[in-house]
Amino acid sequence: MANKSNKKNVRRSPFAAVLVILAGLLISGGGYAAANAVVNANTNVEYTAAQQEEGKRLFAANCASCHGKNAEGTKAAPSLIGVGSASVDFQVGTGRMPGQASGPQLIKKEVQFTEAQTEALAAYVASLAPGPSVPDEKWLATNGDTTRGGELFRINCAMCHNAVGAGGALTEGKFAAELKGVDPKHIYEAMLTGPQNMPVFNDNNLTPQDKQDIISYLKYVENNPSAGGEELANLGPVAEGLFAWIFMLGGIVVITIWLGAKSN
Amino acid sequence: MSKSKEVAKPFDGEHDYDGGLAVIDKNPVQDPGMEPHRVRMTDKSPAHEKAAARQVTALFVFSMISSFLAIVAYFAFPLSHLSLGNVRANTLFLGLGIAFGMLAIGIGAVHWAKTLMPDAEVSEARHQTRGSEEVRARAIEIINLANQESGFSRRKLIRRTLYGALALFPIPGIVLFADLGPLGEEVDAKLRHTAWKKGSRLAKDPYGTPIKASDVTVGSVFHVIPEDLKEYNPDGSLNAEYLNEKAKAAVLLVRVDPIDLNPSKGRENWAYDGIVAYSKICTHVGCPVALYEQHTHHLLCPCHQSTFDLSNECAVVFGPASRALPQLPITVDAEGYLVAQSDFNEPVGPSFWER
Numbered sequence: 103m104a105n106k107s108n109k110k111n112v113r114r115s116p117f118a119a120v121l122v123i124l125a126g127l128l129i130s131g132g133g134y135a136a137a138n139a140v141v142n143a144n145t146n147v148e149y150t151a152a153q154q155e156e157g158k159r160l161f162a163a164n165c166a167s168c169h170g171k172n173a174e175g176t177k178a179a180p181s182l183i184g185v186g187s188a189s190v191d192f193q194v195g196t197g198r199m200p201g202q203a204s205g206p207q208l209i210k211k212e213v214q215f216t217e218a219q220t221e222a223l224a225a226y227v228a229s230l231a232p233g234p235s236v237p238d239e240k241w242l243a244t245n246g247d248t249t250r251g252g253e254l255f256r257i258n259c260a261m262c263h264n265a266v267g268a269g270g271a272l273t274e275g276k277f278a279a280e281l282k283g284v285d286p287k288h289i290y291e292a293m294l295t296g297p298q299n300m301p302v303f304n305d306n307n308l309t310p311q312d313k314q315d316i317i318s319y320l321k322y323v324e325n326n327p328s329a330g331g332e333e334l335a336n337l338g339p340v341a342e343g344l345f346a347w348i349f350m351l352g353g354i355v356v357i358t359i360w361l362g363a364k365s366n
Numbered sequence: 367m368s369k370s371k372e373v374a375k376p377f378d379g380e381h382d383y384d385g386g387l388a389v390i391d392k393n394p395v396q397d398p399g400m401e402p403h404r405v406r407m408t409d410k411s412p413a414h415e416k417a418a419a420r421q422v423t424a425l426f427v428f429s430m431i432s433s434f435l436a437i438v439a440y441f442a443f444p445l446s447h448l449s450l451g452n453v454r455a456n457t458l459f460l461g462l463g464i465a466f467g468m469l470a471i472g473i474g475a476v477h478w479a480k481t482l483m484p485d486a487e488v489s490e491a492r493h494q495t496r497g498s499e500e501v502r503a504r505a506i507e508i509i510n511l512a513n514q515e516s517g518f519s520r521r522k523l524i525r526r527t528l529y530g531a532l533a534l535f536p537i538p539g540i541v542l543f544a545d546l547g548p549l550g551e552e553v554d555a556k557l558r559h560t561a562w563k564k565g566s567r568l569a570k571d572p573y574g575t576p577i578k579a580s581d582v583t584v585g586s587v588f589h590v591i592p593e594d595l596k597e598y599n600p601d602g603s604l605n606a607e608y609l610n611e612k613a614k615a616a617v618l619l620v621r622v623d624p625i626d627l628n629p630s631k632g633r634e635n636w637a638y639d640g641i642v643a644y645s646k647i648c649t650h651v652g653c654p655v656a657l658y659e660q661h662t663h664h665l666l667c668p669c670h671q672s673t674f675d676l677s678n679e680c681a682v683v684f685g686p687a688s689r690a691l692p693q694l695p696i697t698v699d700a701e702g703y704l705v706a707q708s709d710f711n712e713p714v715g716p717s718f719w720e721r
Contacts, residue, residue, distance in 0.1 A: 261654065273684070304583050307588055360476075365481045366406065366407055
């Protein structure tokens with residue numbers, strides 16, 4: 103009898119409500135955290151609240167004038183809600199942001215923020231809404247399958263960026279950037295987020311392994327000599343034609359004149 | 367000479383030639399004659415002559431060294447050792463060695479002729495091409511004799527059938543040019559239709575993995591081939607038509623905000639929730655149009671810069687193309703994969719005669 107009344111007492115005690123609420127909070131909160139963990143599987147970076155605060159401060163000082171006080175966007179610049187830390191790390195890390203002047207395309211300039219500040223900005227923007235995140239280190243190694251990477255590059259990228267990433271022209275003042283000397287992390291992030299007019303290559307289109315193979319291909323081409331001799335900026339037939347017309351044809355003209363001239 | 371313009375007299379072997387002019391001008395430019403002979407340094411000074419001889423010798427020796435170095439390079443950078451640096455060095459030095467080996471012989475020979483061989487000016491008589499009257503009369507006689515003996519003018523039937531045969535014999539060669547492209551029913555099979563059919567799944571180039579509609583996010587670009595177009599037949603043999611069919615069936619898959627699409631009447635259900643598919647083959651000369659600008663919705667062809675507006679059913683907004691890119695009607699199947707509803711409604715790619 104005493105046991106039963108004890109149990110009854112627990113269930114009907116005034117603290118029961120508190121216990122039930124606590125249990126409910128733990129279950130729902132834990133479930134949410136678990137679900138979030140799956141969504142953020144790619145991120146190897148957990149941003150701290152301090153970073154987010156710092157990022158918010160930096161954002162208000164440097165970015166809000168175009169992107170809006172809460173990154174909601176203005177006429178001058180798009181909303182950053184949902185662009186994720188990958189976009190910020192790419193744009194700020196390569197120096198494209200803070201954007202300098204309006205025009206068909208943003209130009210890469212001197213990087214204006216330190217790595218820590220870039221991370222803080224990324225933390226702030228990532229906290230606004232879920233979005234593509236900074237890639238894990240293991241996808242940036244350059245020991246991927248360069249043959250496969252080359253095939254994927256030629257199919258998806260070479261039409262704008264040139265067969266070996268020397269860059270190319272688009273319409274009305276836009277252009278595809280040269281990929282030589284670009285950090286593998288930024289290459290990955292550009293593919294993932296599709297900056298400016300570049301299309302988006304999400305992880306279902308080009309899997310992280312595909313992206314790593316492409317990065318390996320680009321770094322291989324960058325670090326190895328061209329089998330054909332002097333690359334002439336890898337611009338292909340136009341550069342070679344220019345060389346032929348100026349130097350080879352010029353040389354032929356000089357020799358022709360020399361042939362017909364009398365010796366002194 | 368104060369004569370007015372008159373026809374030159376024919377060369378009769380007695381008078382000086384008149385330079386071959388058909389018309390004699392009243393005030394002709396006076397013949398300046400030969401330049402005064404300029405004596406070369408190598409003729410004036412034995413030291414210069416020896417120097418020139420040394421230069422020629424040096425050039426020939428340089429040629430020998432270059433040819434020898436080319437042979438050395440062939441063995442020093444063997445192609446069996448397949449590193450890029452090695453291939454590059456092999457090609458470079460072989461090329462330079464052979465090039466200078468030959469060039470130095472030529473330059474040496476020309477230098478020898480210009481500096482050491484005699485340089486006295488020589489003039490050659492230039493006769494009139496017109497023959498004398500007797501020669502011309504004799505020629506006419508011979509032609510007439512040939513005509514008489516062969517009977518060319520007399521025998522009309524022989525002459526006319528000869529003309530007919532000569533006119534017709536090149537024609538088969540010209541007709542053979544028709545082999546450059548498909549003809550007749552072949553046109554329908556090869557040019558009007560592609561490998562897309564109702565229910566063909568859209569698959570990623572080059573590995574053929576099918577694409578789910580949920581994979582395609584706004585701003586994405588997928589390079590697409592039909593999933594059922596295989597490089598190898600089921601029996602293991604190579605599909606001979608694979609490359610040709612792939613070249614026609616290449617498609618670009620893009621997702622935009624449905625608001626940005628302006629489908630014309632009858633094409634409202636050709637897209638799926640903002641996902642559209644267009645032929646990748648430019649309607650100008652056939653280059654793959656894949657340069658997609660995400661925000662302007664423009665598709666640029668890199669060859670001649672034809673620009674197509676995706677928000678206006680790929681109508682041409684710039685450049686030499688004259689027709690919009692054909693659209694592939696798509697939908698999703700029961701499992702969520704994107705499939706074609708049918709083949710394109712018009713032939714893909716550039717114009718052809720029977721289009």
